[in-house]
Amino acid sequence: MPTRRACLLVLRTQKRRVANSVCFALLLCFLFVETTAYAQQRISGAIINKTTGAPVTGATVTLEGDLLASALTTKSDVEGRFSFVNLSPGRYDISVTAEAFHQQQATITLGPRGTRQIDFELSPVATIKEQVTVNARAKLSDETEAATATTLTHEQIESLPSARRTQLTEIITPFVSSAVGSHDNLVHLRGNELSLNTFINGVSFFDNPHQLFTPGLAPDVIQSVNVITGGFPAEFGNRFGGILDVVTRNGFDANKHGGVTLGAGDYLRDNLAFDYGGHTEKFGYFFYGQGFQSLRYLNTPEPARFHDFGKGSRSFAQFDYRANDHDSLRLSLSGDGANFQLPNTTEDEASGRDFFQRNREQTAVLSWAHTFSASALLSTSVYERFAGARLLPTSDPESIQASGERNDITFGVKSDYSLFIGPRHAVKAGIDLMRLRLREDFSLDPRNNDIEIEAFDFRGRKSGGEVSLYLQDKIQVTRNFTINPGLRYDHYSLVTSEQAFSPRINMAYALHGGRTVLRFAYNRFFAPPPIENLLLSAQLGLTGAPPQISRSNFYETGISRAFGDRVVARVTSFLRSDKHSFETTELANVRIFAPTTFARGKAYGVEASLQLAEIKRLGLSGYFSYTAQRVFQTGPISGGFTVESVEPGERGPAAFDQIHTAVAGLNYRERHSGFFATAQFEYGSGTPASLPNADGEEVLVRLPERFVANFYFGIDLLRRERRGVTLRFNLENATDRVFRIAKESEFTPVQYSPPRFVSASLTYHF
Numbered sequence: 001m002p003t004r005r006a007c008l009l010v011l012r013t014q015k016r017r018v019a020n021s022v023c024f025a026l027l028l029c030f031l032f033v034e035t036t037a038y039a040q041q042r043i044s045g046a047i048i049n050k051t052t053g054a055p056v057t058g059a060t061v062t063l064e065g066d067l068l069a070s071a072l073t074t075k076s077d078v079e080g081r082f083s084f085v086n087l088s089p090g091r092y093d094i095s096v097t098a099e100a101f102h103q104q105q106a107t108i109t110l111g112p113r114g115t116r117q118i119d120f121e122l123s124p125v126a127t128i129k130e131q132v133t134v135n136a137r138a139k140l141s142d143e144t145e146a147a148t149a150t151t152l153t154h155e156q157i158e159s160l161p162s163a164r165r166t167q168l169t170e171i172i173t174p175f176v177s178s179a180v181g182s183h184d185n186l187v188h189l190r191g192n193e194l195s196l197n198t199f200i201n202g203v204s205f206f207d208n209p210h211q212l213f214t215p216g217l218a219p220d221v222i223q224s225v226n227v228i229t230g231g232f233p234a235e236f237g238n239r240f241g242g243i244l245d246v247v248t249r250n251g252f253d254a255n256k257h258g259g260v261t262l263g264a265g266d267y268l269r270d271n272l273a274f275d276y277g278g279h280t281e282k283f284g285y286f287f288y289g290q291g292f293q294s295l296r297y298l299n300t301p302e303p304a305r306f307h308d309f310g311k312g313s314r315s316f317a318q319f320d321y322r323a324n325d326h327d328s329l330r331l332s333l334s335g336d337g338a339n340f341q342l343p344n345t346t347e348d349e350a351s352g353r354d355f356f357q358r359n360r361e362q363t364a365v366l367s368w369a370h371t372f373s374a375s376a377l378l379s380t381s382v383y384e385r386f387a388g389a390r391l392l393p394t395s396d397p398e399s400i401q402a403s404g405e406r407n408d409i410t411f412g413v414k415s416d417y418s419l420f421i422g423p424r425h426a427v428k429a430g431i432d433l434m435r436l437r438l439r440e441d442f443s444l445d446p447r448n449n450d451i452e453i454e455a456f457d458f459r460g461r462k463s464g465g466e467v468s469l470y471l472q473d474k475i476q477v478t479r480n481f482t483i484n485p486g487l488r489y490d491h492y493s494l495v496t497s498e499q500a501f502s503p504r505i506n507m508a509y510a511l512h513g514g515r516t517v518l519r520f521a522y523n524r525f526f527a528p529p530p531i532e533n534l535l536l537s538a539q540l541g542l543t544g545a546p547p548q549i550s551r552s553n554f555y556e557t558g559i560s561r562a563f564g565d566r567v568v569a570r571v572t573s574f575l576r577s578d579k580h581s582f583e584t585t586e587l588a589n590v591r592i593f594a595p596t597t598f599a600r601g602k603a604y605g606v607e608a609s610l611q612l613a614e615i616k617r618l619g620l621s622g623y624f625s626y627t628a629q630r631v632f633q634t635g636p637i638s639g640g641f642t643v644e645s646v647e648p649g650e651r652g653p654a655a656f657d658q659i660h661t662a663v664a665g666l667n668y669r670e671r672h673s674g675f676f677a678t679a680q681f682e683y684g685s686g687t688p689a690s691l692p693n694a695d696g697e698e699v700l701v702r703l704p705e706r707f708v709a710n711f712y713f714g715i716d717l718l719r720r721e722r723r724g725v726t727l728r729f730n731l732e733n734a735t736d737r738v739f740r741i742a743k744e745s746e747f748t749p750v751q752y753s754p755p756r757f758v759s760a761s762l763t764y765h766f
Contacts, residue, residue, distance in 0.1 A: 041087040041247070043108070043116050044374055044420055047080045047096055050121035055080025059098035059122070065090055067253045081420075083374035086328055088253050089114065089153070089224035096120045111151050112224045112247040113202060119423055144474070144482040146506030146519050148230035148556065148572055150176050154249070157219050159667065159678050161712060161730035162263035162271050162761040166292040166312070168209050168216040169196065172242070174665065174680050174710075176227050177625035178607055179242070180658045182687065183742035183751045184212045184298055184591065188656040190229055190574060191603030191631030192241025193582040194530060199236070199245045201332060202379065203365050205410055206238065206436065206531045207387045212298065212591060213532050214387050215336035215361050218314040220273060221288050223249045230556040230574055231506040231521035234470040234486025235416070235430060240525050240554070248332060250320050251277035251284030257722075258766055265730070265759025267305070268295040284320035289313070296757075297340045301749035303738045306349040310340030312359075330367040336360070342591050345749055352396035355590060361387045375420040385410045389532075391442075391592065400449050402590040404442030404458075408531050411435045426474035435465040436494060440535045444588065451588050452643045453540075460535030464494035466528070472504070480510045492528045495538045495546045500526040515562045519572075525552035529582065529595045529640070536587075537594035537641040547595040547640035548580035568611045575604040581633045583654065585641050586748050594641035598633040599648070605629025614667075622666040631657040652700070653688045655744055660685035660705075674716035682708045689743035689750060706739035706753060708732075724765040732757040 043063065047056040059076040067088045076082045089112045095105040101122035108116055157171050164170045169187045173179045179195075180188045187210070189195040198209050198217060209216040228236070228243040236243050254277025263271045270293055277286035290313060297310025314336040321329040342355040367381040388407035412434040419427045440460040446453060472486030484506040491499040502524040509518045529547040538546035558572035581601020584593040607627045614621035631654040635646030662683040669676040686703040693699045714728035736756035743750045 041089055041110050041112070041114055042083060042085045042377070043087065043092065043094065043110065043118065044081070044083040045118040045120065046423060047076045047082065047098070047120045047122060049101075050123045056098050056101065056122055059096055059101075062095045062097075063092055064094075065092040069252075069255050077374060081374040083371070085369070085371055085377065086252075086322060088250070089151075089247055094118065096122065098122055100124055111149070112226045112245045113199075115418065115426065117420060117423075117426060144476065144508055144510075146231045146482065146484050146508040146521060147228055147233060148519070148521075148558065149226040149228045149245075152222075152225050152227065154223050157222060159712065160219075161265075161728070161732065161757075161759050162261055162273065163265055163269040163292070163294070163730075163757070163759050164732070165219045166271055166290070166294075167211050168198070168219055168244075169211065171219045172196070172227060172244075174663055174682065175623070175625075176229070176242070177609070177627040177661050177663045178229060178605070178629065180656050180661055180684065180687070181741060181753075182656045183744045183748065184210070186210050186212070186656075189227075189242035190605065191576070191629055191654065191656065192239075193584065193654070193656070194239040194527065195241030197236070197239035197241075197243050199243060200363075201246070201248060201330065201365060201367060201381070202416070203367075203381050203383045203412075203414055204236075204238065205363075205383075205385050205387075206528070207361070207385065207408060207410075208530055208532055209244075211338065211359075212593075213359070213389065215312055215314060215338045215359050217246065217334070218273075218288065218290050218316060218336070220275065220290065221248050221286075221316045221318075221334075223247045223253065230523075230554070230558075230572065231484075231519065232504060232523050232525075232554075233428075233484060233506070234472040234488040234502070234504045235428065237432075237468055237470075237488060237490055237502075237526065238466075239527060240523075240552070248316070248318055249275075249277065249286055249288075250318055250330075251279040251286045252320060254278060254284075254286055259763050260766075261761055261763040263759060263761035265757055267755075267757065268293055268309075269757060269759055270294075279320075282322050284318075284322075286316075286318045288316040290315075296754055298343055299741065299751040299753065300343045301345045301751055303752050303755075304346075306344040306346065307341045307354065308343040310338060312336070312338030312340075326371045328369045330365075330369075332365045332367075333363070335362045348399065351398045353394045353399040354396065355394050355402070356392040357591070358390045358392070359388070361385070376418070378415070378417050380413070380415040382413050383410070384412075391590070398447065400451065400588050400590060401445040401447060402443065402588065402592065404440070404592065406438070406440040406442075406533065408439075409437040424476040427472070429471045430469070432468040433465070434468075435463070436531065437463045438494070438531060438535055440533065442533075442536055442592065444590075446588070449588075453588055456540075458536055458539055460539065462494060462535055464492075464497075466493070467491045480514075482508045482510075484508075488526075490526045490528075492526075492549065494528070494531075495534060496549070498549050500524075500551065502526050517560045519556070519558040519560070521554070521556040523554040523556075525550070525554060525576075527552065527582070529597070530584075533592060533594045536592075537596070540587075540594065540641045541639060543637050543639055543642070545639035547582075548597045548638050550578050550580045550582055550597065550601075552576050552578045566613045566615060568613075570607070570609045570611075572607045573605070574607075575602075577602050580638050581654075583633065585643070586744050587641070589748055596640040596642050597638045598646070599636055599638045600634040601632065601654075602634075603629065603631045614669075616671075619669040619671060620667065622664070624662075624664040626660075626662040628660055629657075630659060655689075655742060656687060658684050658687050674719050675713075676715070677713035678711070680710040680712075682710075684741075687742050689740075691743070691750070703740045703742070703750070706737070706741065708737075708753070709734045722766065726763040726765065728761045728763075730757070730759045730761075732759075 256278035258276030293311035393403035416430040486504040578601035609625040635650040
């Protein structure tokens with residue numbers, strides 16, 4: 001079966017059912033406001049007398065961390081409970097002191113939008129003058145966490161070249177082995193076409209973050225991001241290859257500091273970025289701006305580069321207002337744009353083909369968090385996004401002619417309520433109401449080119465939306481056994497309409513004092529199709545059906561083991577079976593990708609990873625990750641755009657079915673001189689493609705394996721001053737080998753990986 005690329009689900013609008021669902025959801029929203037809520041990041045817990053089990057009232061709890069300008073302190077209440085809210089992701093030291101009790105200390109790491117509950121059992125002292133401190137060993141991971149996630153910090157993102165940090169997708173592949181780079185710079189995780197689902201401070205959108213579709217979020221504004229690939233809590237919906245749970249930077253962390261970065265390299269890979277943030281006692285502000293250009297913007301259909309210039313700019317601002325200990329407001333604003341050429345083959349270049357595309361995006365998210373007590377918090381966000389793309393026609397008289405414009409507008413409100421109930425339950429409930437409006441105008445003329453698509457002019461307008469409700473709990477059954485059950489409800493209506501309940505159950509069992517953790521997950525997925533070119537796909541589908549909603553059963557088992565305080569090893573296996581598996585099919589090699597669904601799909605694999613936390617004495621840290629996986633799709637075509645039929649039961653590998661993938665990195669930092677160096681390696685065994693053999697017949701082959709080595713090094717100058725300078729030099733794809741990496745469909749030529757890039761950057765910190 002010829003290879004194809006995945007697609008998204010679409011549903012036929014049924015206005016009456018949507019109205020009923022919205023009314024029902026609004027009723028539940030009012031009910032939720034009286035029950036539960038999570039903040040962005042928070043640490044809570046309880047303090048009890050180890051001898052009697054009684055709560056310790058008035059104990060002093062102190063929190064310290066690199067992102068805190070000064071230590072935070074609080075007192076335990078009459079129930080012995082305490083809480084710290086409005087925290088940023090990072091590593092924290094927490095200590096507890098109380099009269100007539102031994103002091104206790106612990107070190108924990110707080111992930112993006114993470115909530116940690118840590119309880120202290122204080123031992124009474126024989127005499128008040130006795131001085132004993134009980135130190136808890138720093139934990140490399142949370143043994144109660146059942147999700148499979150890779151956490152990327154701002155420092156890890158900064159370790160990449162500034163030119164690579166212009167695209168959100170390019171910060172994933174160096175660190176996550178299950179991420180397969182494919183045609184047009186798309187990234188697929190765990191055999192999923194619709195891989196990246198970006199949550200920005202708890203709010204998600206349907207837009208595809210790949211640079212072909214939208215300008216995307218600037219990686220430099222990320223404080224920390226969890227790339228979740230398994231064991232998904234009920235809060236997450238729509239796309240499940242990889243959830244990017246992003247927490248953005250803020251002025252309270254910046255503390256009246258900023259920087260300007262100027263980067264330059266061959267292939268005109270130049271960029272300029274600045275950031276600045278600060279705060280008063282209650283008000284924080286953070287600003288970011290970026291401009292970039294490149295003569296190698298998208299992956300090319302030949303080793304040489306023809307017609308591949310791109311440029312863009314991004315802006316971001318965030319304002320935080322902490323009115324009091326109970327209420328805080330956050331406003332995040334972004335505006336992004338990119339203009340780029342569509343790459344040519346030698347033949348296209350000779351004919352003068354000059355397709356050009358413009359992408360635009362602007363987003364606003366206003367959030368309010370209210371802390372009812374140390375155990376309960378409500379978080380509500382109102383959000384809006386506009387995303388648009390315009391394809392400008394070619395001026396030559398011979399190539400296939402195409403032009404078009406699409407824009408998607410999203411409005412929504414999301415509310416979460418979280419509640420700690422005793423030491424054993426962390427409950428979270430939420431509602432997300434989303435309104436979508438799609439506008440698409442396209443035209444295509446094959447001219448004298450032999451393709452199986454007739455000329456058309458298309459104009460589509462559609463409005464719809466989604467109602468999502470979820471309830472989840474984190475149950476500490478015993479000291480070692482944690483269950484995270486959840487239930488999600490989605491009602492989606494756009495081109496088609498459908499609803500579903502999705503149960504989730506994720507479990508973790510800790511051994512050897514939490515150093516060994518066994519994990520198991522069963523998740524049910526309900527995944528609507530992508531909104532990019534959805535109306536066009538529904539109109540052109542040869543099956544007469546629009547792209548269908550995908551439903552999946554997902555299973556995962558895994559084990560992790562901590563060795564000492566520096567090394568964590570993990571092994572995980574997964575299996576996903578789909579009804580209506582997504583791909584996207586390109587429309588006549590003009591980079592218009594329309595959703596398609598196969599009747600069934602299956603992905604399975606094994607992942608192994610090793611993480612080395614920094615050994616400060618040596619200045620070394622590193623990681624290694626390997627994935628073996630397979631991805632198959634089975635006919636017939638169940639909906640969406642296609643140019644050929646697939647027989648019932650006909651089975652073949654997906655276009656992103658790369659069997660072996662591995663990534664590794666080693667970092668060195670010499671703190672006295674400020675010198676640092678990074679080596680990163682990426683390996684892929686090759687994806688399938690249909691290519692002509694010696695007789696001119698199309699046969700299924702696998703493209704060659706590829707290995708890429710990247711080296712980055714630099715030095716921090718004037719590090720003890722408020723103002724400093726960082727110099728960096730980067731060598732990407734050091735061997736300068738260009739690989740064939742993917743072939744999307746019969747319309748698309750084989751695409752090639754980037755050549756060697758040499759670049760440098762200078763950052764002025766102030």
